Amino acid sequence: MSARETVMGKIRAAMGVKGPDEARQATVATRLRETPAGVIPARAQLPTAGQLELFCAMAVQFGATVTRVSDYHEVPAEVSAYLRTRNLPSEIRMGADARLVKADWSSEKTLEVRHGASDGGDLAGVSHAMAGIAETGTLALLSGPANPTTINFLPEHHIVVLDARDIRGDMESVWAKLRTDLGKGAMPRNINLITGPSRSGDIEQTIILGAHGPRALHIVVVE
Amino acid sequence: MELAAKHFKASAAKALVDVQLQKALGNVEKGFIGKRQKAAAALPEFDALRDNARDIKNHVLAHLDLYLEEYERKVTASGGIVHWAETAEDARRIVLEICQKAGARTVTKGKSMITEEIALNDHLSANGIEPVETDLGEYIIQLRGEHPSHIIAPAVHLNKEQVEGDFRRVHTHLPEGRDLSDPVSLLGEAREVLRQRYFAADVGITGANFLIAETGTSVIVTNEGNGDLTQTLGKIHVVVASIEKIVPTLEDTSQILRVLARSATGQDMSVYTTFSTGPKRADDPDGPDQYHVVLLDNGRSAMLGTEYQDMLRCIRCGACMNHCPVYHAVGGHAYGSVYPGPMGAVLTPSLNGIEETGQLPNASTFCGRCEAVCPMRIPLPKMMRHWREREFERNLTPLTGRYGLKFWAFFAKRPKLYRLAVSFGVPLLSVFGGSSKRFRSLPFAGGWTRHRDLPAPEGRTFLQAWAQREALKQEPAQ
Ligand code: SF4
Numbered sequence: 001m002s003a004r005e006t007v008m009g010k011i012r013a014a015m016g017v018k019g020p021d022e023a024r025q026a027t028v029a030t031r032l033r034e035t036p037a038g039v040i041p042a043r044a045q046l047p048t049a050g051q052l053e054l055f056c057a058m059a060v061q062f063g064a065t066v067t068r069v070s071d072y073h074e075v076p077a078e079v080s081a082y083l084r085t086r087n088l089p090s091e092i093r094m095g096a097d098a099r100l101v102k103a104d105w106s107s108e109k110t111l112e113v114r115h116g117a118s119d120g121g122d123l124a125g126v127s128h129a130m131a132g133i134a135e136t137g138t139l140a141l142l143s144g145p146a147n148p149t150t151i152n153f154l155p156e157h158h159i160v161v162l163d164a165r166d167i168r169g170d171m172e173s174v175w176a177k178l179r180t181d182l183g184k185g186a187m188p189r190n191i192n193l194i195t196g197p198s199r200s201g202d203i204e205q206t207i208i209l210g211a212h213g214p215r216a217l218h219i220v221v222v223e
Numbered sequence: 224m225e226l227a228a229k230h231f232k233a234s235a236a237k238a239l240v241d242v243q244l245q246k247a248l249g250n251v252e253k254g255f256i257g258k259r260q261k262a263a264a265a266l267p268e269f270d271a272l273r274d275n276a277r278d279i280k281n282h283v284l285a286h287l288d289l290y291l292e293e294y295e296r297k298v299t300a301s302g303g304i305v306h307w308a309e310t311a312e313d314a315r316r317i318v319l320e321i322c323q324k325a326g327a328r329t330v331t332k333g334k335s336m337i338t339e340e341i342a343l344n345d346h347l348s349a350n351g352i353e354p355v356e357t358d359l360g361e362y363i364i365q366l367r368g369e370h371p372s373h374i375i376a377p378a379v380h381l382n383k384e385q386v387e388g389d390f391r392r393v394h395t396h397l398p399e400g401r402d403l404s405d406p407v408s409l410l411g412e413a414r415e416v417l418r419q420r421y422f423a424a425d426v427g428i429t430g431a432n433f434l435i436a437e438t439g440t441s442v443i444v445t446n447e448g449n450g451d452l453t454q455t456l457g458k459i460h461v462v463v464a465s466i467e468k469i470v471p472t473l474e475d476t477s478q479i480l481r482v483l484a485r486s487a488t489g490q491d492m493s494v495y496t497t498f499s500t501g502p503k504r505a506d507d508p509d510g511p512d513q514y515h516v517v518l519l520d521n522g523r524s525a526m527l528g529t530e531y532q533d534m535l536r537c538i539r540c541g542a543c544m545n546h547c548p549v550y551h552a553v554g555g556h557a558y559g560s561v562y563p564g565p566m567g568a569v570l571t572p573s574l575n576g577i578e579e580t581g582q583l584p585n586a587s588t589f590c591g592r593c594e595a596v597c598p599m600r601i602p603l604p605k606m607m608r609h610w611r612e613r614e615f616e617r618n619l620t621p622l623t624g625r626y627g628l629k630f631w632a633f634f635a636k637r638p639k640l641y642r643l644a645v646s647f648g649v650p651l652l653s654v655f656g657g658s659s660k661r662f663r664s665l666p667f668a669g670g671w672t673r674h675r676d677l678p679a680p681e682g683r684t685f686l687q688a689w690a691q692r693e694a695l696k697q698e699p700a701q
Contacts, residue, residue: 003307014527117509171477187500195492198448202360203406205254213448
């Protein structure tokens with residue numbers, strides 16, 4: 001008997017399941033099909049403008065910095081300004097996200113834009129989020145050529161661009177958006193939910209930013 | 224790890240007089256309790272979410288076979304491979320085979336209690352493969368050859384001077400005069416050292432907080448980002464997870480996430496909640512080429528349908544140990560088991576047998592704080608009592624306890640005699656207790672009075688006090 005059969009046999013025996021049980025199967029199929037939402041906190045059940053404000057406030061509360069711009073054309077200048085004020089070299093790593101690529105980077109004459117996955121040598125990386133979650137100021141990022149996962153974790157500074165229209169109140173609404181965007185049940189290799197910069201409290205319970213991931217998380221919201 | 228739960232009493236006695244440990248344990252009490260309290264109070268729906276989290280897991284446990292089948296189907300459909308492991312030994316063998324097939328020399332590891340449970344590191348080392356822990360706390364205790372003393376804060380028993388000593392001892396390639404006097408410089412050094420290890424590793428091993436049946440996804444919840452580097456930079460990602468980690472849908476995951484971080488560290492969300500489904504896709508520029516999930520039973524299926532089934536709802540948040548007076552007093556190592564604290568006192572006998580671990584369910588004052596804070600509403604004290612009963616039935620209780628109980632039972636079964644005996648005994652003890660109403664030592668009760676006083680009875684028995692109370696109740700209101 002395979003290990004699978006042994007374990008399954010033990011589970012079914014412990015639960016007193018004998019043979020196929022249509023009622024149980026139907027219960028499971030229904031739950032997977034209907035994906036009930038459960039208890040949704042009232043905190044983020046706001047009109048769109050309120051969700052944007054809440055998202056920004058929560059993100060700052062959990063250690064990110066946020067700037068708001070009115071158009072994608074302003075993103076390159078904002079990225080340059082971020083690097084300059086922190087005395088960082090004028091270079092970034094970025095994926096092939098269409099919304100990022102479309103922004104006019106040639107306006108930043110001295111900025112070097114490297115494409116593709118990070119090799120660990122980048123001080124700053126730029127990504128585009130798939131959504132923002134107002135309830136906790138959380139970003140949702142999808143892996144792929146548009147936004148390689150390594151950019152989320154290897155650079156010391158992670159700059160994430162977010163379209164204000166992609167902000168949702170809660171995580172459950174982001175799953176609804178994901179199913180609309182990709183189709184039900186379809187997932188990329190990674191979905192990263194990111195709330196603030198990397199941290200550790202492992203030494204004497206003292207919280208320190210920049211454990212293994214970025215020391216700083218900067219969010220640029222395009223309204 | 225080798226079980227030393229039999230020696231709980233001796234280890235606890237040692238821990239109580241360890242000055243450094245006692246100071247470190249103060250951090251647990253100070254740090255975790257207040258943070259959880261604040262986070263829970265800030266979310267009006269917290270208790271409703273706890274109820275729903277409990278219901279979700281109960282639903283899963285009632286349909287576990289079906290959800291496991293669906294999960295496996297989805298993992299396979301996304302290009303991953305599911306391996307079933309009945310025992311810890313099976314899981315070790317499977318992981319080793321994956322590593323050997325890949326010609327791996329080093330593997331990085333995200334923080335995972337399940338790989339502690341199966342003692343994976345020793346097995347890999349014994350077979351010439353170097354495991355590198357990458358979570359800061361895990362890294363520190365690996366350097367020390369220790370085991371985690373807490374399920375979410377593995378190095379909580381140490382202070383920064385000890386960590387500095389370890390880094391100087393091991394990182395000999397770095398200049399001797401460097402400053403390592405504060406947690407910031409210590410973390411900086413660990414970050415530098417471990418960066419190189421991620422790139423050099425052939426395989427990255429993580430645990431999972433959840434396995435999602437709807438999508439065939441494994442989820443890890445971390446603050447440091449080490450788990451993500453581990454599972455992204457290695458050519459192969461191996462997930463080791465036990466069968467009860469299953470949740471039906473993405474929505475169900477979100478419900479439990481809301482109570483997990485708040486109960487664990489008092490955060491609304493941990494920094495990184497990462498959903499992984501299959502290996503990297505054809506056009507992905509990064510990510511692993513292979514994705515394996517080792518599904519471990521190791522005693523869990525035997526808990527289904529028993530009085531210990533509720534324990535399978537546990538999400539390993541650590542709140543029960545953060546709020547446990549016994550844990551505060553002796554720390555995690557004294558338990559001598561992989562899982563310490565109240566959840567360990569219930570789970571360890573289920574996984575390893577009560578014969579080996581009989582003292583653990585006694586490591587409790589039955590104050591009930593663990594159950595009061597458990598986000599999954601697991602009745603921990605009740606289950607510890609079940610274990611005590613089993614232990615007694617099997618004659619595993621120490622002799623003094625057995626004789627004491629027999630003596631008491633003799634009287635308890637004869638109510639008249641019992642009442643007569645206590646109606647003499649109680650006033651007598653009350654008089655001997657003196658004006659302080661406390662005993663500093665008592666014959667036959669040295670184990671109690673060595674560490675604390677025994678309050679003297681107030682002069683009446685419980686039954687007498689009860690009778691008087693009932694009589695008062697029947698009097699008309701004034
Ligand atoms: S028993 Fe409850 S409180 Fe303890 S670790 Fe498990 S879920 Fe958390």
